[in-house]
Amino acid sequence: MSDIYLQHLMTIIMSVFLRGYRGKTVDFSIVSQHHRTTVAYFLNHGKWNDSALQKALKSSIVELIYQEARSSGQPVFCIVDDTIASHVKPSSQALHPIEAAYFHQSHLKGRQDYGHQVVSVMLSCNGITLNYAVILYDKTKSKIKIVQDIAAELPEAPVVSYFLCDSWYTSVDLMKSFLKKGFYTIGALKTNRILYPMGIRQKASELALHMRKSDPNVSLVTVDKRKFYVYRYEGNLNKISNAVVLLSYPEECFGNPKALRIFISTDVSLSTQEILDSYAKRWSIELFFRQSKQKLGLDKYQIRSSQGIQRYWLIMSLTHYLCCMFKGKYCTFEEGYCLHHQVKERTDYGHLSVDPAWSFAEGCFNDCRVILCNFRYLLIYSYKLELKDFWFRCVTYLSPLSLSISL
DSSP: OOHHHHHHHHHHHHHHHHHOOOSOGGGGGGTOSSOHHHHHHHHHTOOOOHHHHHHHHHHHHHHHHHHHHHHHOOOOEEEEEEEEEEOOOOOTTOSSOOTTOEEEEETTTTEEEEEEEEEEEEEEETTEEEEEEEEEEOSSSOHHHHHHHHHHHSOOOSSOEEEEEOGGGOOHHHHHHHHTTTEEEEEEEOTTOEEOGGGOOEEHHHHHTTOOTTOTTEEEEEETTEEEEEEEEEEEETTEEEEEEEEEEEGGGTTOGGGOEEEEESOTTSOHHHHHHHHHTTHHHHHHHHHHHHHSOTTTOOOOSHHHHHHHHHHHHHHHHHHHTTTSSOOOHHHHHHTHHHHHHHOOOOSOOOOHHHHTSSGGGGGGGSOOOSHHHHHHHHTTSOHHHHHHHHHHHHSTTSOOOOO
16 A cells, blocks of 8 residues: 555545544545545555555454453353444435435334445444444345345354344344354244144144243243243244244333334253343344444445445444554443543644654654554454554655555
8 A cells, every 4th residue: 555545545534533433525634635536536546455464454353352252251242233334325416425325214214315325234242332334235235135145144152142133134044154163143023923822723822822921831020120921932944943032022012013023042051141142232232333433433424436335334444443443452332432642642643744853753653663564463462552652653645765565
């Protein structure tokens, strides 16, 4: 990657850290000595190896999460969901409409919503949760196939682990793909799924009509301070030989068909409490979507090309990672994001400068001339150093005295 392209990369990241991002390319001019259109060109048409950056980021996240699983013995959770990055539908007369944007059904809004559908995959273990991938659903392949490809590229889990998803992704083929990598499935099911209690073919919603609080298979379970009546079924489903299915009602809505929620676990050794507690960990991906939209401009970007959009999402994933690994150990995204104000108070970065005198301003950063040879090392060192050290390394990296990088 050329020096100018690396400057653009750091411009985008720093604009988020130092002042937040409003979704306008003009924001980049705050920390860049180049015109904002050159940064847009970097995203849309620049000849740089974004797949190498993506591979390095994924590798670092897998290494961190799997190492935590090996040392703690806790399961890895692979969490999958999607959201919509909403945009205003352009006029039919628009010469350059935004690419890969369609109408999608928004369950949150209860209507069709125009924009990009984002499929996100997160990895979590023992309280550490990081975004592994953000993929654009452009209708060239199904969302199920997108996630199957993710399952195929993941290394085999070092301990018994779980794939967490909502009812859209509890596909038999997808569950089999994750099982090959050591991930059982814990997910939601639609109420029309077919079960076979006592060998009788029956919809889950029909079976729920016969639930009674006094039934020995019904228990009162507390999840996140809320209580639920849960019926536990263990047996066959269509194309699944044996699994646990939980039919659940909130305590205050027992018997209300609209309140019925159904969950599946392909690991039959788990208790009802363990299944529901594990499924509750899926909330972290909803939190990621909210944070990304509020702080990282997930649905506010002004980029038209499909390639530029996916590159932008990749850089935002890197930014999210840097926030979570701010001081050499994991912290929440909000904590890492807020800590940038402390850096801003200590250091006036202004525009990204290539003045070598600036990069060697403090003696304790003289070792910055030891240049990181590729993005993998850039990512690894970024969470071993405080953010200030990281920026000094980056600026040194851009200086004429630094070594060139090649991917």
